[in-house]
Amino acid sequence: EAGVTQFPSHSVIEKGQTVTLRCDPISGHDNLYWYRRVMGKEIKFLLHFVKESKQDESGMPNNRFLAERTGGTYSTLKVQPAELEDSGVYFCASSQAYNTQGGGLTEAFFGQGTRLTVV
Amino acid sequence: RKEVEQDPGPFNVPEGATVAFNCTYSNSASQSFFWYRQDCRKEPKLLMSVYSSGNEDGRFTAQLNRASQYISLLIRDSKLSDSATYLCVVNPLLYNQGGKLIFGQGTELSVKP
Numbered sequence: 007e008a009g010v011t012q013f014p015s016h017s018v019i020e021k022g023q024t025v026t027l028r029c030d031p032i033s034g035h036d037n038l039y040w041y042r043r044v045m046g047k048e049i050k051f052l053l054h055f056v057k058e059s060k061q062d063e064s065g066m067p068n069n070r071f072l073a074e075r076t077g078g079t080y081s082t083l084k085v086q087p088a089e090l091e092d093s094g095v096y097f098c099a100s101s102q103a104y105n106t107q108g109g110g111l112t113e114a115f116f117g118q119g120t121r122l123t124v125v
Numbered sequence: 126r127k128e129v130e131q132d133p134g135p136f137n138v139p140e141g142a143t144v145a146f147n148c149t150y151s152n153s154a155s156q157s158f159f160w161y162r163q164d165c166r167k168e169p170k171l172l173m174s175v176y177s178s179g180n181e182d183g184r185f186t187a188q189l190n191r192a193s194q195y196i197s198l199l200i201r202d203s204k205l206s207d208s209a210t211y212l213c214v215v216n217p218l219l220y221n222q223g224g225k226l227i228f229g230q231g232t233e234l235s236v237k238p
Contacts (some may be wrong), residue, residue: 049228116168
């Protein structure tokens with residue numbers, strides 16, 4: 007079974023340009039998350055989709071970031087215009103729907119990340 | 126104050142050593158707790174969940190103290206392949222509910238021959 011895939015693996019753009027990151031979750035996973043790690047800091051939550059709906063976008067840093075998940079399958083994260091402080095590794099993760107039977111673990115599986123460098 | 130704080134690393138240990146990682150979290154309402162492992166330039170991967178009763182998986186033992194808001198991970202008989210960054214992670218929701226993860230900064234472990 008394919009894991010979470012992210013594209014591109016690396017991106018180098020100039021300040022002011024636009025970049026779009028893509029995430030393909032594990033098939034059948036309703037939950038999709040975006041996280042970011044900037045240099046020297048911890049991995050931080052950006053937002054959470056349940057299917058195509060934004061469940062929690064409390065971690066989005068500002069309105070230069072736009073995430074979409076049309077049709078509830080893959081997701082894109084667009085940064086426009088990019089700033090130097092946006093450099094970092096952007097991770098996507100997916101997990102199955104909430105386990106309504108009460109037990110078990112809804113494990114989040116991470117993609118390998120997109121390393122974004124803004125120069 | 127960070128929401129999840131870990132021992133600053135790196136830890137450099139010889140093969141066969143026992144090593145312990147400590148972590149504290151600030152939100153007493155946190156519901157679920159995990160240790161993730163991240164190899165260099167790779168994605169984080171779940172190592173184990175952490176339960177109040179304590180749990181063990183082979184050479185790895187995790188403990189949770191909700192009263193002290195403290196989580197630990199013990200690795201016995203460390204192997205070269207254990208070299209990685211260990212991430213302490215908490216979640217406001219229960220283990221079966223998904224939800225956002227809150228990460229510590231990670232503690233790097235290097236196991237030497």
